[in-house]
Amino acid sequence: MSNNNELKEALSLVDKELKNKGLSRRDALKVAGLGSATFLMGNTEVEAATVAKASDVKAKILIIGGGLAGISTAARLSNSLSNPDITVIEPNPKSVSYQPGNTLIAAGVYTKDDIMYDTKDFVPSGVKVIKDKAIEFDPENNKVKTQNGETFDYDYLIVAAGLKLDFGKIQGLEDIGELTSLGDASKLTSKLKNSGVCSIYSTDGAVDTWTQMQKLIQDAKAGKNVEAIFTHPNTPIKCGGAPKKIMYLTNSRLEEVGARKNANLTFYPNGGSMFGVKEYHEAILEQFKARDFNWHYNHNLIGVDLEKKIATFDNFWDEKGEYDPDLEEYDIVTKHKNVEVPYDFLHITPPMKAPDEIGNSPIGSGKGWVPVNKETLQHVKYDNIFSLGDIAAVPMGKTGGSVRKQYKVLVDNIISSMEGKALTAKYDGYTVCPLITDIGKVMLAEFDWSKKPTPSFPLDPTVERYVWWLLKVYMLKPMTQYGMLSGRA
Structure with missing residues (x-):
């Protein structure tokens, strides 16, 4: 199916869903205050x-x-340069799947086939893709060495390598080690x-979730009292809302069967x-209170006993320590204790990190991520290196x-740099999280570095809405496929 046809099919499905509610697409958007939302009105270029x-x-x-960040950037560079010379190094031929769909796979809304793409279908004309892995970086000499022993030189380097899931x-779970969302997950699925x-952060793991x-639901339906727990680790993670989304969806599926x-x-x-x-x-x-959820802050998952079905958390808190007469204040001491929690169902959001070959290289940082100016996305030390996506600090x-x-x-800033101009394009920290709160409901959380809601539409952004479920x-997925991967949205 062509990208354009998939987008048309998606719009058709939206229309069908709305018809079941007795609404046209235009009327539904008008009711929602979204008359200007051209992305749901058939405009195939959200931002030309x-x-x-x-x-x-x-x-x-x-x-x-060569994931979403890398291929989208390659496409936009290809669109923006008369004579592009662009090479992408990516080991996985399935690197551009629609990863946000993992949550929906885990709840039985999507299947794995619904989100998988072939990278080759989205590579812009003239862009060369090398099926290999970058393992050594020499930014002083503008060179990168790959696992297969090749060396590539560059004028500009863009790092969009994503992150690792550190189950180990x-x-x-030490023998699971480190995984990527789309890589070989056999150690994860066989172990668990x-x-x-389970964990939705691997696509195969989402299938297993x-x-x-369903086993949890069957047990609960049969009258067994079950414990389902959901974790969020002490590292930065991709899609910070996902650990809550899978909890909401588990709740929804349990509600469906009473x-x-x-x-x-x-x-x-x-x-x-x-x-x-x-x-x-x-x-x-x-929302948690209305759904009778429980929560315990300051708990980091540190161990899992698969046989006994016990999760161990490091629970930590601050206490007042000794008085410092020079500073005229009390020391603050962080206390810790291990808390063991039995479970029937445990969803793990694993710790995450940059790949060691990048994080520990000259272009990495003390915390592993690629250090860039947060607005221009230019490396803080090397002017001809830029980074974006999960791996960027x-x-x-x-x-x-x-x-x-x-x-x-x-892309705007690299071209400015190539032209000898100042880098004037600025990323303002905009982030969007379609927080699934139920089957049929989404709260569209949009915000930036101000840490204030920045809604794109004249609606209360804290309200769960059916129209955002249709969007999600x-x-x-087709907006990503047809828009971002073409470099035009």
Whole structure:
């Protein structure tokens, strides 16, 4: 199916859903206050390319990573340069799947086939893709070495390699080690099979999550009292809302069969709030209370006993210590204790990190991520290196919605640099999280570095809405496929 046909089919599905509610698409959007939402009115270019005339400057551009961030950037560069010389290094031929769909796979709404793409189908004309992995970086000499022993030089380097899922950091899961969302997940699925433990952060893991969720639902429906727990680790993660989304969806599936009364659902976040934006935090708390969820802040998952079905958390808190007469204040001491929690169903959001070959290289940082100016996305040390997406050290920027803003800024700034101009394009920290709160409901959380809601539409952004469910389930995938991967949206 062509990209354009998939978008048309998605719009057709939206129309069908709305018809079942007795509404036309136009009337539904009018009711919702979305009359200007052209992306649901059939406009296939959400934000048309802003480049009126392609630049004639030339440079050898090397992109590390051929996922959504890498391919979208390659496409926009290809659209924006008269004589592009672009090479992408990416080991996985399935690197551009629609990863936000993992949550829907885990709830039985999508199947794996619904989100998988072939990278080759989205590579812009003239862009070369090398099926290999970058393992050594020599930024002083503008060179990158790959696993197969080849060396590539560049004028500009773009790092869009994504991150690693560090399951091996959890005691009891050491032999799973580090994974990528789309890589070989056999160690994960074989280790966790029929254990009640799962994770949506691997696509194959999301498939297994739906299998294990159905077992939980069957047990609850049969009258067994079940414990379902959901974790959020002490590292930055991609899609910070996903650990809550899978909890909401588990609740929804239990409600569907009348088994919710037999299930106890508890969220264990490492942090001290539900969301970094006050308004969304407060809205989520009210949703949790309405759904009779439990939660315990400041709990980081450190161990899992698969045989005994016990999860161990590091629970931590601050206490007043000794008085410092010089500073005239008390020391603050962080206390810790291990908390063991039995479970029937455990969803793990694993710790996440940059790949060691990048994080520990000269272009990495003490915390592993690629350090860039958060507005220009230019490396803080090397002017001809840029980074975006999950691997970039950008606050609150590990979502596809962030990348949709970042890659345009990055391309504009690289071209400015090639032309000897100042870098004037700025990323403002915009992030969007379609927070699924039920089958048929989504709260569209949009925000930026101000940590304030920044809604694109004249609606209360803290309200769960059916129209956002339609956007999430039917529209975002073809918008990503047809828009971002073409470099035009």
